[in-house]
Structure formats: structure tokens, C-alpha cells
Amino acid sequence: MSETNSLRSDQFELYDLRIVVEQINGHCTCNMNIGDCFYLRGGKLSMPDKADFCLYALQSAIPLLPAKQRKNHPADWMETDARVTCPDPACGLILRIDREEIRVLNHDDVSPIPWEEE
Numbered sequence: 001m002s003e004t005n006s007l008r009s010d011q012f013e014l015y016d017l018r019i020v021v022e023q024i025n026g027h028c029t030c031n032m033n034i035g036d037c038f039y040l041r042g043g044k045l046s047m048p049d050k051a052d053f054c055l056y057a058l059q060s061a062i063p064l065l066p067a068k069q070r071k072n073h074p075a076d077w078m079e080t081d082a083r084v085t086c087p088d089p090a091c092g093l094i095l096r097i098d099r100e101e102i103r104v105l106n107h108d109d110v111s112p113i114p115w116e117e118e
Contacts, residue, residue, distance in 0.1 A: 007104065008106075010106055010107040010108065010115040010117070011104050011105065011106055011107070012104070012105055012107070013071070013103065013104055013105070014042060014069040014070065014102070014103050014105060015068065015069050015070070015071075015099040015100065015101070015102055016039065016040065016041045016042075016069075016099075016100040016101050016102075016103055017039065017040040017041075017065060017068055017069060017097055017098065017099060017100065018037055018038075018039055018097075019038050019039070019040065019065075019095055019096070019097050019098075020035065020037040020095065020096050020098065021033065021034050021035060021036045021037065021057075021093060021094070021095060022034065022083065022094045022095065022096040023092070023093070023094040024091070024092060024093050024094075025093075026088075026089075026090050026091050026092030026093075027090055027091065028054070028086075028088075028091045028092075028093055029088075029090075029091070030052075030054035030055075030056070030057070030091075031052075032053070032054050032057065032093055036051065036053065037051075038051075038053050038058070040065050040069065041103060042103055042105055042110065043110060054086065054093070056086055056087055056088055056091075057084075057086040057091075057093050057095055060084050060085060060086055060087055061084045061095050061097065064078070064084060064097065065097070068082075068097050068099065082096055082097045082098070083095065083096055084097065
């Protein structure tokens with residue numbers, strides 16, 4: 001992991017994330033399998049070639065992903081909790097959010113508002 005103080009003032013770090021199906025404790029009608037996954041790198045979702053992913057399981061994870069991309073206080077629950085449940089109670093699908101590499105991003109590459117150093 002790079003040191004934050006070595007970054008330029010217009011740069012910041014985010015974790016790349018891998019969101020993987022860890023368990024299926026019921027009947028998944030979307031044909032998900034343990035090990036199916038998608039990735040979040042910067043602000044872009046991607047999936048392995050020719051892969052599908054359940055929209056309902058995806059929507060349960062999306063609100064948490066920006067916070068999981070950032071390093072938080074060690075006692076923050078975002079640092080310790082990494083599982084999300086599909087909202088379909090008959091499915092019982094559990095997703096695990098894994099942090100992978102740290103990515104350095106430049107403000108002006110991700111925002112239309114120019115960076116102004118204070």
C-alpha cells in the first residue's frame with residue numbers, strides 16, 4: 001500500500017474490490033454459483049467474460065461499495081464486515097466483498113469539476 005502523504009494533493013487512493021458469491025443457502029432462481037463474481041475498479045464495474053450476475057444480489061451490495069473502497073477507522077464496521085445478503089429470502093445468497101489492490105486516482109480524471117488546491 002502506498003503512503004497517502006506521498007500522493008500529490010489531487011490524488012487519492014481506492015481499493016479495487018472483488019465481490020464474490022460465497023454461499024447459497026436456498027434456491028437461487030438467477031442460476032448464480034459459488035465463486036461467481038464481479039469487480040469494482042475505481043468507479044467501474046466489470047465481470048469476467050460472458051458472465052452474468054443477479055441484479056437483486058448486485059443491488060444489495062452497491063450501497064456499500066464506495067465505503068469499502070476507502071480505508072476507514074479500524075473500529076469502523078466497514079473495516080470488519082464484508083458480507084451482504086441477497087434480498088430474496090428463498091435464495092439465501094451471501095456475497096463477500098474482498099479488497100484487492102490499492103489504486104491511485106487523479107481528481108480531474110474522475111470529476112468534471114476542476115481540482116483547486118486549498
